[in-house]
């Protein structure tokens with residue numbers, strides 16, 4: 198499988214993940230510096246061999262407006278480790294508004310959690326306190342690093358020293 202390349206801004210904050218061809222073009226244009234390589238891989242062309250970049254850094258600071266990780270079902274489940282945040286079940290997962298919408302609860306990272314169907318139905322239109330349920334973890338807004346760390350652990354250990362996996 199072809200490995201992906203992590204792109205960092207000049208201040209070392211992650212900004213993108215690109216295919217290796219794109220990383221090589223940026224290298225040849227002198228737009229990036231390579232900070233880390235996949236040591237076990239080599240890129241061969243007809244006449245040359247190149248080291249395979251794992252992490253590259255832009256040579257000039259680019260102001261890239263970061264919109265944050267998309268709030269959707271898949272990303273919410275990933276943030277919560279695919280576990281109901283009330284009982285820990287991994288089955289029949291749904292999305293729960295901690296403070297119900299009918300009570301003014303917002304649709305954002307801090308008010309949405311993964312809940313199994315059973316807990317969701319049991320909780321109904323109540324707050325966790327009213328329903329006697331406790332959250333297993335505090336909901337947080339995940340950073341790009343948080344999601345990249347997930348990929349890095351499985352496919353790209355070379356990225357890990359460059360990722361700040363703390364969450365905001």
Ligand SMILES: [Zn+2]
Pocket residue numbers: 281282283284285286312313314315316317
């Ligand atoms: Zn549950």
